[in-house]
Amino acid sequence: MNVPEADIGAFLRARRAAIRPQDVGLPALGRRRVPGLRREELAQLAGVSPDYYIRLEQGRTRNVSDAVLDAVARVLALDRTEREHLSNLARRPRDTGCALQVVRPGVQTLLDMMETVPAFVLGRRMDVLAWNALGDAVNGFAAWPVGRRNVARQAFLDPAARVFYPQWEAVAAETVAFLQLDAGRYPGDPLLTAMVAELRAASPDFARMWAARQVKEKTAGLKVIRHPLVGELCLGYETLTLPANPIRCSSPTPRRQAVPPTTVCACWRAGVSRLGARGKGTRRPSNLRRCDSRRGRSWSGGTGGDRGGRGRSRCG
Structure with a gap:
């Protein structure tokens, strides 16, 4: 959990597992080892290459664009709070330390x-x-x-x-x-x-x-x-x-x-x-x-x- 790259992978996998192929217009063909969308299917629906999406899920895309994140969020039906969270996981927020908490x-x-x-x-x-x-x-x-x-x-x-x-x-x-x-x-x-x-x-x-x-x-x-x-x-x-x-x-x-x-x-x-x-x-x-x-x-x-x-x- 201390490495943000690990978090983005866990978050995207959990969200993929919640989407059924038939919910996004894909035929549910063949036996699936895991529930939800495959990574290749999500990449296709988001309009990015499977290799690029895999690197995103593995946290290896430091400069991912807003357009790509918006496309992935659209396929996964993320709400505004979940979209913010995805953006935070994909890009390190500037404030990453342990701030002193003081009530004025x-x-x-x-x-x-x-x-x-x-x-x-x-x-x-x-x-x-x-x-x-x-x-x-x-x-x-x-x-x-x-x-x-x-x-x-x-x-x-x-x-x-x-x-x-x-x-x-x-x-x-x-x-x-x-x-x-x-x-x-x-x-x-x-x-x-x-x-x-x-x-x-x-x-x-x-x-x-x-x-x-x-x-x-x-x-x-x-x-x-x-x-x-x-x-x-x-x-x-x-x-x-x-x-x-x-x-x-x-x-x-x-x-x-x-x-x-x-x-x-x-x-x-x-x-x-x-x-x-x-x-x-x-x-x-x-x-x-x-x-x-x-x-x-x-x-x-x-x-x-x-x-x-x-x-x-x-x-x-």
């Missing part, structure tokens, strides 16, 4: 001023760099081990994550897909290389998802969590990218049917000590109803707005 004091001030939404900042490799009070109340960042506050590590190495995320498989797949995108943008990051190696060795689920070579940007969405104090919450989130800084801020956004994070914070402040004393017997406040993810509906009681933040910068 002004960014932390902005997070702290968000008193009605959970917000946090994610850096490279999905490191959690900063958060506000509600961000901690919802996600429990302060309890994560110092130096290992990382979304991917938490999702795959912490057994509690499978309880915290009722839809764990989907959350984990999105996490890996974003990490793949980050690897394409910063192919020379030794910390990213080491973390991926650690996760592949420790988690068969991560190894399986990483091998699928899916890429996905995290810009907005809906996430369901099972909070230890208030039960299931449905939180929408939005992601903002800080200018001139490789970190993001993400935050849950107000949704008419979402449980207000202010209720979470109030319950957190009032109930943390109670949880230690009563354990599982802690009751949800009467004015807070839960999110029923099985029926795709959510309810909330009481008043209060949503807030959030995180780093590439995300708030949520």
